[in-house]
Amino acid sequence: MFSNDPQTPHRVLCYFLDPKIQSELGYVQFPQRFRGINKSDIYAYENKQLFEIHPRGMDGVLGPHYEGTGCFFSRRVFFGAPSKFLPPENPQLGPNNVVDKPIQSPKVLELAHHVAACNYEKNSNWGSKIGVRYGSLVEDYFTGYRLQCEGWKTIFCNPDKPAFYGDSPITLIDVLNQTKRWVIGLLEVCLSKYSPITFGIKSMGPLMGLAYCQYAFWPIWSIPITTYAFLPQLALLNGLTIFPKVSEPWFLLYVFVFLGAYGEDLLDFYSIGVTFQKWWSDQRMWLINGLSSFLFGATEFFSKSFGIATLGFNVTSKVLDEDQSKRQGSMEFGIPSPLFVPLTTAAIVNLAAFAWGHVEVFRGRNGLEGLLMQMFIAGFGIVNCIPIYEGIIRSDKGKIPTKITLVSTFLAFALYAAAYVTLRN
Template sequence: MLVFSSLYEDKTEWGDRVGWIYGSVTEDVVTGYRMHNRGWRSIYCLTKRDAFRGSAPINLTDRLHQVLRWATGSVEIFFSRNNAFLASKRLNWLQRLAYLNVGIYPFTSLFLIVYCFLPALSLFSGQFIVKNVNATFLIYLLLMTLCLIGLAVLEVRWSEVLLEDWWRNEQFWLISGTSSHLAAVIQGLLKVIAGIEISFTLTAKAVEDADDVYAELYLVKWTSLMIPPIVIGMVNVLAMVVAFSRTIYSVAPQWGKFVGGAFFSFWVLAHLYPFFKGLMGRRRKTPTIVFVWSGLIAITLSLLWVAINPSSGPADSVAGGSNFEFP
C-alpha cells in the first residue's frame, strides 16, 4: 500500500530545469543556488505550527562533526562551479553576497586561529599586540568595538532571542571556527590540491545510563577536532602564568601592561568555557590522550616561539636592576 509519494520533479519545469541536486553534503544550498542562478524566485514561508521537525545532536562531539559536515560542504561549493563568483547576471547582488558567504565562511577560521594565539604571544614576548599605542589606534579600536556592539544589538532585536542565547552562539562560533571549520578547510585543500581524502573520525562510546533521557548530553567521545581548542586554551593559560610570574618578580612590575595583555587571553578563554565544560562530561572525566596531545602541542608551540623571538629589552633586564642568569 502506498502511503506517501512525491512526484513534483516528474514532467514539471522544476524537474526539467533544476530538480533536487544530489551528491553534495549541502545539497539544499546547491539546489537553492542553481535555482536562483536560473532566475527563479523563492519565498520564505513561516507557519504558526512547525512545518518540519527533526533531531539534532546534543553532545559536544556529535555537534562538532555536524558542523564539520556543513563546513566541508561549503568548502566543496567554493571549489566547484557553484561558486557565486561564477554566477550569472540573474543572481542579484544580495543573493550573490549571501552565497559567497556560504562558501567563504570556513576560511575565516585561519584568521580566527591567529586571533586566538595573538594574546598569548603578546604575553610571552612581553610586548603589546600593537607596537605603538596612540590616539589613532584607540579611536579605531573604539569605533570597531561600537560597531560590533551595535551589530550584536541588531541581531538580538531582529531574531528576538535572549542575550544569553546570543552569547552562547558567539561562544560556539569560536569553538567551531577553531575546530570544525579549520578541519573542513584542511580537508578541502588536501582534496583539491593533492587529491587526498581524510576524515576526522571519532570513537563511539556507549551511553551508560539508558534510563536518563539526557544521558547522551554528557557523552564524551574522542575526536581529533578537540585538539585545536584545547591547545588554544592551554597556550593562553600558560602565557598568563608566565606573564604573571615575570611581572610579580620584576623589580619594577608593570601591572597595567600585564592586565591589558591578560584581558585578551581571558576573552578567548571565556569563549571556550562551554567547550571545556562539555569536554568534562557528567563525571568530569576526559580521555587522557586529549590532554597528552594538547599539552605536547602547547609546549612545542611555546618553545618554538621562544626560539624564534627570544625575549629582549625590558623582559630581560630592568632599569636599576641586575640581569639574572639561570643555569
C-alpha cells in the same frame, strides 16, 4: 523533522495560488526549529543566523536559501528556469502530469517503484540541469542556490507557531562533525564553476551573490579565529606587545571593531527575541567551530583534492541515552576526537597567557597599558573556554579524555617553545 501545525499547507497555498507571484515562485521555506534545546542552547544548534536572521534579509531580495527541510516546492521548479522548461525523459514524472488512475492500480504502483529505486535519474538531466542538484555534500544549499540563479524567487514564512520541529544533536562531536561536513560541501561549491563570487553574482546580482558568498567562505574564518586564539597569547607569554597602547589613537579602532561586531550580532539576536544566554552560546560555538570544524573541514577538502584522503559522510546522532539526559546543560565530549585537540590547546594557552600577563604587570617589566589588549583577548578566550575547562576536570563519561588533555598540553608547550625560539632569533 515532523509537522507541528496542520494549517501549514493551507498557509503555503496562499502563496502558490497568488497569481502575481505564482509563475516565478519556486519554494516557500520555513525556519528550522528543534526539540531538546535547553534554555542556553549550549551547542547553538538553533543556528539563528543561518535559519532565521539571514533568511529574513534575503527575503527582501530574491528570497531565502533552501535549508534542506521544512520547505514546500512547486513541482515546476525542478524542470528548468521560469522562462525555460526542460521536459523530463519520462513525461509521467513531469510537473503537469495528472494521474487519472487509482493509486492501487498496477501502472501507478510500477511508476512509484521506479521513482523509489532512483533509476529514473540514470543518464538523465536530474542532478545537473534539473531536480535536486548533486556534486556537493550540502545539496540543500547548492540546490536552492542553483534554482535562484535560474531566476526562481522564494519566500520565507516564519509564523508564530512553528510549522515543523526536529531533533538536535546531543554531543559536541556530533555538532562538529555535521559542521565539518557542511564546510566540505561549501568548499565544493565555492571552488567550482558555480562559485557564488563569480557565477552567483553574475546570475543573481551582487546582493544575493554576496549573501551566498558569506556561507561559501565559512572555512576562511578558521584563519583569523586560529590566529587570535594563539598569536597574541604566545606573544604575551614571551613578553612581547603587538597591539597599540591604551593611550594611542589606534587602540580606539580595535575597541570600535570589537564592540561594533559583537554589538551588531547581539542586536540581530535581540531583534528576533533570542535571550542573551543563547546569543553567547552562538558566538562561543562560532569560535569553537573556527578552531575545529572549519579548520579540519578545509584540511580534509584540500587533502581530498590532492588525492591524499577521501570524504566521509558522518551521520549525526540525535539519540539521547539515560546518562546523557542527566548531564544536559553541559558540553558532552566523551571520545578522543582530533577535533578536540585545538580547542583544548587554545584553552591551555589562553589560561597560561592570562596568568603570565598578571605576573608581568606586577613585576613591572611591562605596564598594563601595553599588555591590556592581549590580556583582554586571553581573558575573553578563557571565558569562552569555560566548558573546555569543565570537560578537563570532570569525572563522568562526558569529560574530555585524558589522552586529549595530554596531547594538547604537549602542543601548548611546543607552540610556546617555537614562539620563544622565533622571537629570540
